[in-house]
Amino acid sequence: MNRINTFKDAIAYFESFILSSNQYTKNFRFLKLDRTYNLLKLLGNPHQEYPIIHITGTSGKGSTSMMAAAILQEAGYKVGLHTSPHLQKVTERYLINQQLMSNDVLIQYCNKLKKIIDWIIENDIENKPSYFEILVCLAFLYFADYHVDWAVIEVGMGGRFDSTNVCNSRVSVITNIGLDHTKVLGDTIKKIVTEKMMIIKPNTLAVTGVNQPSALKIVRDYAVSVNTKLLELNQDFSVNNYKLINDKNIFNYKNGKFSFDKLELSLCGQYQAYNASLAITTVLALKDPKINERIIRQALNQIYFPGRMEQLKLFGKNIIMDGAHNPMKMQALSNTLVKLFPKQKMPIFFCAKYDKDMTAMIKNLLPIASEFIITSFSALIDSGKNVMASKENIYKAIRKIDKNIKISKIDMQQIPDIIKSLKNDNIIITGSLYFIGEVRNVLRLSWHSHN
Structure with a gap:
């Protein structure tokens, strides 16, 4: 095996697995989970070693993921965060307590993965993984090796066949539904929500901000069918009294016995207040005594997410x-x-x-x-x-x-x-x-x- 010695060579190796843009749209059947499961099995199934929050949606899934991770970190947990795509460096996809993976660590993981992927290519070519599948498996392995207490995993696209959907999440989140990636996910809200809701796992918890009645009914029916409790925006929890003051969101959050007034969110935009409500509801659903109003306030007030307002x-x-x-x-x-x-x-x-x-x-x-x-x-x-x-x-x-x-x-x-x-x-x-x-x-x- 030729060893990867530089960050540039590691990136080139990963990028050699990028598919042509037509393979996603012309051959939807290419999207399946078999290759991801196979690579993870050869890595020792690292995705099974820690609890996971899994987040999808047309918009806001990255910000919601960042906020959920920040609250857990503020509560004292070691938190792995996987988001995609990256803005400038692939290491942005792998945060542990808000710290990027270093270039040297990426090189180490590139070599770990390359050894196994080379074997797959030589002996099991049908399971040759794609670029995104490799990067997702890298996230699961990295978080396991560094012993995170929690991982927050953002879906790449859709849900059903997204490589991240191999995880058995404690909580699944569907932020909202709109028309995007229609060539792959479908050209109607109904088709898209049917793909995204498939991240919901049986006998767990789910949180959603979906607001179209027909789409929400589909999610509700599916949650019932898999015996999962669904918490809905404007039904089980809500945002009100929203104001924008000095580039900060100020809003009230209500969720049963929880009522937090004048929460301050450093991310600007009313839509970020709704994203924050999804993140708050998700972490409160864990019923962890470490997570309280003070922790939530501190976390939301210091969020930073490049490229998002x-x-x-x-x-x-x-x-x-x-x-x-x-x-x-x-x-x-x-x-x-x-x-x-x-x-x-x-x-x-x-x-x-x-x-x-x-x-x-x-x-x-x-x-x-x-x-x-x-x-x-x-x-x-x-x-x-x-x-x-x-x-x-x-x-x-x-x-x-x-x-x-x-x-x-x-x-x-x-x-x-x-x-x-x-x-x-x-x-x-x-x-x-x-x-x-x-x-x-x-x-x-x-x-x-x-x-």
Whole structure:
């Protein structure tokens, strides 16, 4: 076996397993759990060594995961957090008590996995794992080796056939349902919720913020069929008296005997208050005496999650970066910006994946846009290469809706100079999370670059 000695070589090895973008959409049958189960078995089934909270949803699953992990950590637990995709470095996917995996540790795990994967390729080619499957198994192994007390695992896409769905979670969370990844998950709310709800395990607990009556009924019926108690937003718990003060969310939370007034959340946006309510309900459902109001308040007040309504002061400007990569997220972003900056229009840097509903995303941005500054780049991501929409296609999508708004086409490397040249104090950077990651690279920001 050729040993991996550098971080760059480790990344290249992992990326050699990335499928073509067509394999996910043209051959849905490729999505199955057999390969993940097989690799985990050869690793000693590390995913069975600690309790897990499993979180899916069209929007908010990353933020909800981050908040649930933060509360558990504040309560004194050692918590592993798996999220995807990463913005800048693959090690962002593996946090233990908010600390990124180091480059050296990633190299060590790359070699551990490579030894087994080489054997699979030579002796059991049908079970050759994909890039995402390998990275998920790495998370389970890493958390087991470092003896976490809890792991919070964010789904990559969907639920039923997502590689993370090999875990036997104590609590499953479905944040909400919208139309995204429709080529894989289905083109209706009913089809998508049917995929996502399959993370719910028998005889456990589930929490949901799904609000469409028909979709909620499907989740309810499934929970009953597997004897799992379902806690519902606006039925079993609620958020009210929401206010946005000094870039912080202030809200009241109610859940049976629990009533927490004027909770402060460092993540901005009303939708983050709803995400927080899901996280709070999830950890309270554990009935752990270590988790109380004081712990919850402290955790929520110091959350930091790059690329999610992230505000930075750069070049004398207030920069807001948010990976609002589908229409649901973009509507939430737009609503928040209207509250933050009433009656203001701002320049918007925008780039999205080619398979997104750009028309709906752009329509949501137009009420707050003074101009669009668009770009594109070549990205190698979990599901293929060159998946970003071209500048020309983005331009056409905007012009189809608005014939007059100013549109500038730029290269990624021009972003710092363009920001400096703009006269506006507030600047928005949004679209794909991959775009946010590339922008952070261009601006030379690290994971911990925040005010």
